[in-house]
Amino acid sequence: MGGVGMPEAVWKACAEYLVAANPSLSLYSMLTMGACHLLHAYGKGELLEQMLSRLVTGEWGGTMCLTEPIAGSDVGALRTKAIPQDDGTYRIVGQKIWISSGDHDLCDNIVHTVLARIEGDPAGTEGISIFAVPKILVDEDGKILGANDVQCAGLEHKMGIRGSATCTMQFGDNNQCVGYLLGAPRSGMAIMFEMMNAARLEVGLQGLAVSSTAYRHAARYAQDRIQGQNPEDRNGPGVAIIHHADVKRMLLKLKSHTEAMRSLTLLAAGAQDRAAHGEKIHRQRYTHLLDFLIPLVKATNTDLAWDLTGEAIQIYGGYGFCTEYPMEQMARDCKIFSIYEGTNGIQSMDLLMRKILLNKDFQCLNAFRDFCVTETALFEDKELAASFMKKLNHLLTSVKKLGQELQEGPPNKVLAKAVPLQKAIRYFSLGLMQAMALDRLTKAKGRFDGLSREFIEGRKASAKYFLEFEFPAYELALSQVNADGNLISRCEPDTFR
Numbered sequence: 001m002g003g004v005g006m007p008e009a010v011w012k013a014c015a016e017y018l019v020a021a022n023p024s025l026s027l028y029s030m031l032t033m034g035a036c037h038l039l040h041a042y043g044k045g046e047l048l049e050q051m052l053s054r055l056v057t058g059e060w061g062g063t064m065c066l067t068e069p070i071a072g073s074d075v076g077a078l079r080t081k082a083i084p085q086d087d088g089t090y091r092i093v094g095q096k097i098w099i100s101s102g103d104h105d106l107c108d109n110i111v112h113t114v115l116a117r118i119e120g121d122p123a124g125t126e127g128i129s130i131f132a133v134p135k136i137l138v139d140e141d142g143k144i145l146g147a148n149d150v151q152c153a154g155l156e157h158k159m160g161i162r163g164s165a166t167c168t169m170q171f172g173d174n175n176q177c178v179g180y181l182l183g184a185p186r187s188g189m190a191i192m193f194e195m196m197n198a199a200r201l202e203v204g205l206q207g208l209a210v211s212s213t214a215y216r217h218a219a220r221y222a223q224d225r226i227q228g229q230n231p232e233d234r235n236g237p238g239v240a241i242i243h244h245a246d247v248k249r250m251l252l253k254l255k256s257h258t259e260a261m262r263s264l265t266l267l268a269a270g271a272q273d274r275a276a277h278g279e280k281i282h283r284q285r286y287t288h289l290l291d292f293l294i295p296l297v298k299a300t301n302t303d304l305a306w307d308l309t310g311e312a313i314q315i316y317g318g319y320g321f322c323t324e325y326p327m328e329q330m331a332r333d334c335k336i337f338s339i340y341e342g343t344n345g346i347q348s349m350d351l352l353m354r355k356i357l358l359n360k361d362f363q364c365l366n367a368f369r370d371f372c373v374t375e376t377a378l379f380e381d382k383e384l385a386a387s388f389m390k391k392l393n394h395l396l397t398s399v400k401k402l403g404q405e406l407q408e409g410p411p412n413k414v415l416a417k418a419v420p421l422q423k424a425i426r427y428f429s430l431g432l433m434q435a436m437a438l439d440r441l442t443k444a445k446g447r448f449d450g451l452s453r454e455f456i457e458g459r460k461a462s463a464k465y466f467l468e469f470e471f472p473a474y475e476l477a478l479s480q481v482n483a484d485g486n487l488i489s490r491c492e493p494d495t496f497r
């Protein structure tokens with residue numbers, strides 16, 4: 001298709017810098033890359049190849065149009081229609097809301113990938129097809145034919161990512177909107193899921209990038225801001241806040257979380273590479289591991305981004321709340337990450353149901369378990385390895401119990417515990433990432449070419465801090481998984497009067 005054929009893991013490591021520099025701006029290229037993958041895999045014929053060639057170079061941009069006023073998380077409720085034409089194209093009619101990069105003048109043309117229902121197809125997700133709808137129509141030779149019947153009806157005024165144009169898009173107000181079918185009719189949801197899986201990892205990366213930037217800014221600020229004395233030298237000079245124990249605690253929270261999030265994100269990206277290009281006998285296993293990790297990375301990194309940017313504001317004190325410093329923007333920018341590309345509640349249900357309880361032979365969970373067992377077996381510290389194995393067994397026992405509850409009773413009782421389960425797996429995984437880092441650093445005995453002693457000691461301190469101070473969150477989340485879900489699911493709306 002183009003590009004340098006870089007492994008996904010290398011790309012993710014680089015892309016963190018791009019997203020960190022400007023999450024709003026990076027969205028434009030993220031959506032364009034998604035559209036490229038779609039057209040590459042499902043676009044047939046010279047015209048779509050022509051469009052793809054322009055998207056790949058960045059001359060044109062792409063979007064992903066799912067959401068409608070009555071179809072948010074419930075994509076199957078969408079009403080946008082596709083009417084077949086004699087020439088094999090479709091007329092698209094409908095409205096899409098909150099479309100990122102929906103309209104702008106950063107590039108010459110925009111190719112919208114639009115979910116719509118071909119007239120007469122069944123209701124729900126099974127009746128959905130997907131179309132490429134260019135803003136400006138071109139022919140097979142790239143000659144411009146004129147504007148398509150697609151209009152931006154308005155821009156959203158948002159809490160954050162204000163540099164990203166979030167648009168209401170009208171398709172076919174004059175019944176002249178031309179769309180080109182991608183893939184087979186009624187396979188739109190499956191196709192969009194492929195794109196969304198990649199996009200969910202990208203959104204996870206957004207959470208990591210903003211958290212990591214917030215940490216870096218806060219660490220720098222804490223070195224410069226002088227407040228108070230060292231409690232062990234009350235009459236001494238004023239000290240930078242980085243010397244205060246509570247500020248160190250907050251910085252360690254930021255540092256240790258972002259490092260563990262980065263490891264988890266790159267683990268998923270590595271699984272993506274191995275699933276697609278690894279040795280044939282291992283591909284299936286990595287596909288299952290990737291499937292398991294996608295909702296986990298998305299929910300983990302994006303929930304934590306909101307939490308960690310809040311903590312970074314706290315490190316700044318009052319200045320963190322003021323617009324002259326970048327913290328408040330980071331907090332505002334990152335809130336959307338836990339909402340778009342499927343809310344984190346929906347991600348947690350995906351993990352609980354599709355990836356665990358309803359997954360054939362528990363293949364995804366087993367792939368994750370096998371990864372954990374293999375890694376902990378390598379630990380030099382056998383006590384640490386044993387404690388992880390014990391925690392893993394507790395987790396698997398709780399999952400089994402959830403499976404029984406699902407068979408015996410109403411699903412809502414189990415669904416009420418989707419987020420607690422996701423959080424238990426989150427803390428288990430982040431803890432494992434830190435334990436793996438500690439193990440590698442200890443074994444290397446300081447032999448790391450090009451890395452300073454301070455960096456290695458800082459990395460070890462952060463791993464140890466995480467295992468002592470943050471990892472216990474796993475036990476809390478697991479106790480919620482084992483609690484009675486009916487206490488939540490049986491609450492009537494009147495409870496909230």
Ligand SMILES: Cc1cc2nc3c(=O)[nH]c(=O)nc-3n(C[C@H](O)[C@H](O)[C@H](O)COP(=O)(O)OP(=O)(O)OC[C@H]3O[C@@H](n4cnc5c(N)ncnc54)[C@H](O)[C@@H]3O)c2cc1C
Nearest residue numbers: 064065066067072073098099100166340341342343345346
């Ligand atoms: C800035 C921005 C950019 C966006 N960009 C795009 C884009 O480019 N393309 C696009 O198509 N869309 C985009 N969206 C839309 C976004 O994907 C949706 O907002 C998101 O999917 C959630 O839908 P909703 O807002 O309608 O919330 P709702 O679906 O109404 O959900 C509200 C709450 O109810 C919960 N909920 C909903 N259904 C269930 C259920 N079955 N079980 C349990 N809980 C449930 C949710 O988790 C959430 O907490 C964007 C939105 C924003 C704000």
